[in-house]
Structure formats: structure tokens, C-alpha cells
Amino acid sequence: MNEISTFDILGPNMIGPSSSHTAGALRIAFIAGKMVTKVSAVRFVLYGSFARTYHGHGTDRALVGGILGYHPDDERIRDSFEYAKQAGVSVVFEENLTDKEIYPNTVDIYVTGEDGQAVSLRGKSIGGGNAVITRLNGVEVELTGNYCTMVVEHVDKKGTLAFVTTVLSAYDLNIGSLRLYRESKGKIAYAIIEVDTNINEQLLSALRGFEAVRNVILVPAIDLN
Amino acid sequence: MNFTNGAQLLEYCEKKNKKISEAMFERETLFLEQPAEKTREKMEKAWSIMKAAAKKPMTEDIVSMGGMIGGESRRLHALRESGKNICGDVISKAAAYAVGVLEVNASMGLIVAAPTAGSSGVLPGVFCSLKEQYDFSDEQICQALFNAAAVGYLITRNATTAGAEGGCQAEVGSASAMAASAAVELFGGTPGQCLDAASLAIVNILGLVCDPIGGLVENPCQNRNAMGATNALLCAELSLAGIKSITPIDETIGVMYAVGRSIPSELRETSLGGMAVAKSACEACMACAEKRKK
Numbered sequence: 001m002n003e004i005s006t007f008d009i010l011g012p013n014m015i016g017p018s019s020s021h022t023a024g025a026l027r028i029a030f031i032a033g034k035m036v037t038k039v040s041a042v043r044f045v046l047y048g049s050f051a052r053t054y055h056g057h058g059t060d061r062a063l064v065g066g067i068l069g070y071h072p073d074d075e076r077i078r079d080s081f082e083y084a085k086q087a088g089v090s091v092v093f094e095e096n097l098t099d100k101e102i103y104p105n106t107v108d109i110y111v112t113g114e115d116g117q118a119v120s121l122r123g124k125s126i127g128g129g130n131a132v133i134t135r136l137n138g139v140e141v142e143l144t145g146n147y148c149t150m151v152v153e154h155v156d157k158k159g160t161l162a163f164v165t166t167v168l169s170a171y172d173l174n175i176g177s178l179r180l181y182r183e184s185k186g187k188i189a190y191a192i193i194e195v196d197t198n199i200n201e202q203l204l205s206a207l208r209g210f211e212a213v214r215n216v217i218l219v220p221a222i223d224l225n
Numbered sequence: 226m227n228f229t230n231g232a233q234l235l236e237y238c239e240k241k242n243k244k245i246s247e248a249m250f251e252r253e254t255l256f257l258e259q260p261a262e263k264t265r266e267k268m269e270k271a272w273s274i275m276k277a278a279a280k281k282p283m284t285e286d287i288v289s290m291g292g293m294i295g296g297e298s299r300r301l302h303a304l305r306e307s308g309k310n311i312c313g314d315v316i317s318k319a320a321a322y323a324v325g326v327l328e329v330n331a332s333m334g335l336i337v338a339a340p341t342a343g344s345s346g347v348l349p350g351v352f353c354s355l356k357e358q359y360d361f362s363d364e365q366i367c368q369a370l371f372n373a374a375a376v377g378y379l380i381t382r383n384a385t386t387a388g389a390e391g392g393c394q395a396e397v398g399s400a401s402a403m404a405a406s407a408a409v410e411l412f413g414g415t416p417g418q419c420l421d422a423a424s425l426a427i428v429n430i431l432g433l434v435c436d437p438i439g440g441l442v443e444n445p446c447q448n449r450n451a452m453g454a455t456n457a458l459l460c461a462e463l464s465l466a467g468i469k470s471i472t473p474i475d476e477t478i479g480v481m482y483a484v485g486r487s488i489p490s491e492l493r494e495t496s497l498g499g500m501a502v503a504k505s506a507c508e509a510c511m512a513c514a515e516k517r518k519k
Binding site for chain 1: 334373
């Protein structure tokens with residue numbers, strides 16, 4: 001368990017009205033927005049309380065704000081649909097009211113990049129502005145975005161992880177956590193790496209140079225205070 | 226340097242002759258190893274957001290996302306300025322600022338969850354009022370907010386501040402306890418008196434359910450923030466007068482947690498009971514939803 005800080009109590013600094021319906025939702029979409037180079041289209045499927053109350057809570061505006069890369073305290077969130085239009089991002093919302101088993105504040109996000117790249121993920125908002133990504137392109141994962149995070153998509157092949165950790169240590173990065181997720185043997189796998197400091201472009205290109213590595217995505221940490 | 230309950234906090238304060246706010250600041254810098262300067266800056270930022278949110282409705286027309294609230298803060302200020310208010314300026318202002326923050330929150334404005342978004346009006350209500358009425362400096366208020374955070378930390382650590390888990394008593398009740406304790410410190414009370422004020426504040430709100438109409442953080446949340454701010458001032462006064470809580474803070478927090486768990490789930494943020502199912506409340510909410518569509 002992480003220790004509770006003063007600013008977990010007096011915080012997050014956030015756009016209202018509800019930390020789970022705005023700040024937490026935004027965090028999920030923020031991560032989704034980083035998955036492609038530049039988002040051109042996004043589709044949200046809302047479940048549970050998100051599906052029932054998203055209008056009144058402004059969850060839809062928070063999600064769009066997250067796609068645009070806003071932080072939870074950005075006052076543009078209220079008008080995010082307008083900003084999305086200006087940025088040429090098409091937005092679709094769907095409600096799923098039939099799936100009752102799912103965690104109440106869950107959203108599936110399908111993003112398409114300008115280059116045609118498509119990524120899907122599922123996230124749940126777990127309170128206090130925190131969230132967890134539980135699925136990435138169909139693979140079960142766990143990603144919180146509390147730290148600067150690197151997602152290394154690769155073909156499940158021997159030696160990949162050794163290469164990744166060698167590069168990280170060559171760039172003098174301290175790994176906070178490293179977890180590996182895969183669909184099945186030999187298929188696509190994700191290494192999700194949390195680090196304490198910010199990561200530079202050079203390191204990302206070095207990682208992309210390895211043949212088994214398909215893509216490297218960087219998700220900057222969101223500061224809630 | 227760390228403490229995990231009220232007894233340890235009090236023992237530390239008494240042994241080292243420290244205020245609760247100082248103990249909390251030391252916990253942040255020594256135990257959590259946060260730089261002192263950055264910690265002060267973060268508090269200054271939180272306080273400046275709180276002040277801005279409390280005052281925004283005085284100059285801007287605000288309509289909430291759900292459409293059920295907007296303009297209440299201005300009405301309260303107007304009544305006080307007319308001299309026809311009942312509560313005296315300290316409480317009238319605290320209530321006006323508290324409901325104002327909820328207007329800002331419900332209209333997707335910037336607030337500090339303290340400890341939650343639904344209870345974000347209590348601390349700004351109390352401390353904007355006290356600052357103006359008693360000429361406290363921003364530095365003094367920022368210092369006192371570390372005391373408030375200490376109480377919020379004790380509750381979060383040993384119980385909950387989530388409405389879905391503990392009802393409104395865990396949200397507005399906790400905010401009220403935090404504000405009460407910090408107000409006592411601001412007025413020169415001892416650490417023991419601070420925690421007594423917090424304890425009294427929780428007991429007064431014990432059992433309050435969370436029943437947001439339409440599932441939205443608007444009504445009855447807004448007025449309950451005004452109540453939480455008022456209760457904080459009252460309990461600070463009780464404690465400063467030497468009235469003690471019959472239970473120490475740790476026990477009171479335990480009681481609050483137990484009560485929270487015995488509140489039926491219909492009355493814990495699910496909007497399946499209480500005001501959320503009252504006929505007139507549902508009709509008002511539906512009317513707002515219709516208006517929004519147009």
C-alpha cells in the first residue's frame with residue numbers, strides 16, 4: 001500500500017463534479033490518447049454508472065478532454081467537445097446498459113490514429129481520481145498511470161525483456177515496476193514499465209530498434225496536485 | 226516520524242510540544258521525504274484554488290451540469306449584505322462560500338477534493354469566512370490546512386471518506402471534522418482540543434446517508450456542505466469552551482466506520498433510496514434533464 005499523503009486528502013485539484021466520474025474517467029482517456037501518434041477518431045462505450053449518469057456528471061466531456069491530453073485540473077474540459085472539433089477528432093459515445101456484471105465505472109475506448117493505427121482499451125475509475133487500465137488490445141493488463149509509464153508492445157520472443165532492461169540501465173533509468181502480459185505463447189505481449197523519472201526520445205528509439213518490438217508507447221504521469 | 230492514529234499523533238505533539246499541523250508537515254517531509262518547499266507550494270496552490278472556487282459564483286452566473294443548482298451562493302451573500310441574516314456574519318459567509326464551491330464543482334469548474342469532490346465546499350467555506358472575519362493571513366490558513374489534512378488522513382487510514390462506503394457522514398462528516406480541528410488550532414486551542422472538535426463534528430453528523438438526486442453531486446449535497454461548514458464552526462467553539470468529546474477521536478472514527486457499513490447500500494451513493502427516490506425530487510431532476518436536452 002502506498003502511504004497516504006497530505007495531498008491525497010486535500011486533493012486532487014480537479015474539475016468537478018466527481019473524482020470518479022471526471023478525474024478518473026479523464027485519466028483512462030488520457031492514457032488511451034497516448035496510444036496512437038495523433039488521434040483522429042475515438043469511440044467510447046460506457047458501462048454501469050458511467051452509462052447512466054455521464055451527461056449530468058460531464059463524464060463525456062472529461063473523457064474527450066483526456067483524449068486531448070488535458071490534465072484533471074484543466075478548465076478547458078467543460079468545452080472539450082468544441083476543442084475536439086477544432087482538432088479534427090471525431091467522437092462517438094455508446095451506452096451499454098445490459099452488461100450488469102461489469103465494474104460500475106467502466107469504459108471501453110477505441111482510438112484510431114491519423115495513420116490508421118487502431119488501439120482499444122478498457123479502463124475502470126476506482127475513486128479519488130485514480131484509474132486502472134485492465135485490457136489493452138484484448139490482452140489483460142494492469143496500468144494505473146500514476147507514474148511515468150512505458151508500454152512496450154512486442155512479439156513474445158526470448159530475449160526481449162533482457163534487451164529492454166539492458167537499454168533502460170544503459171540510460172540510467174531506475175525501474176519502479178515491470179510487468180509482462182501476453183495473450184498466449186508466441187503472440188503479442190506487453191511489457192509495462194513504470195519509472196520514477198521522465199523518459200527521453202532517444203531511449204524510445206533505441207527500444208524500437210529491436211526486431212521483436214512492435215511499438216513503444218510513453219504515458220507521462222498525471223500529477224493530481 | 227509517522228503516526229497512524231490519533232493517540233500516536235497526540236502523544237507526539239505533547240512530547241515535542243508541536244501543533245498538529247507541524248506534526249503533519251513533519252510527516253510529509255521526514256517520513257514521506259517530500260521537499261519542504263514543494264510541500265508548502267502545493268498547499269498554497271490548493272488554498273488558492275479553494276479561494277477562487279468559493280468566490281467565483283459571486284461574479285459569474287453558474288448553472289450546474291444537472292441543472293438543479295446555481296445562484297445559491299449569491300442569494301446567501303445578498304441576504305447577509307441586506308443585514309437580515311439570522312446566523313451572524315461568520316456562519317452566513319461560511320455557508321455562502323460552501324454552497325458556492327458546490328456550484329463550481331457541479332458546473333465542471335476547478336475545485337480541490339477535500340477530502341472528496343462532494344464535500345469540497347466545507348473547508349473553503351470555513352476558512353474563507355474565518356480569514357475575512359478575523360483577519361488571518363494566507364500563511365496562517367495554509368498552516369491550519371495541514372491540521373485539517375492530519376484529521377482527514379486519520380479517517381482515511383482507519384475508516385473511509387467515500388460516500389459509497391460510508392455515506393455522507395464519511396464525506397461531509399469528515400470534511401467537517403477536518404475543518405473543526407483546524408479552526409481550533411487557528412484560534413490557539415491545544416492538539417487535544419483540536420481532535421475533540423473533530424470528534425464532536427463526526428458525532429453530530431453520524432449516520433447521515435448519501436442519496437444524491439439523479440446520482441448527481443448537486444442536491445442534497447450542496448446544502449449539506451453548508452451544514453458541514455456550520456457544524457465545524459460550532460464544534461470548534463464547543464471544544465474551545467472546554468466541552469470534550471466523550472470518545473477519543475480514534476474511537477469516534479471507528480464508530481463512524483461501523484455505522485457506515487451498517488447503512489444499507491441504497492443509501493450509499495447508489496441513488497436507490499432517500500432523497501434520490503422522493504417523488505418531487507425525481508420530478509425536479511427529470512424536468513432538468515428535459516431542459517438540458519433542449
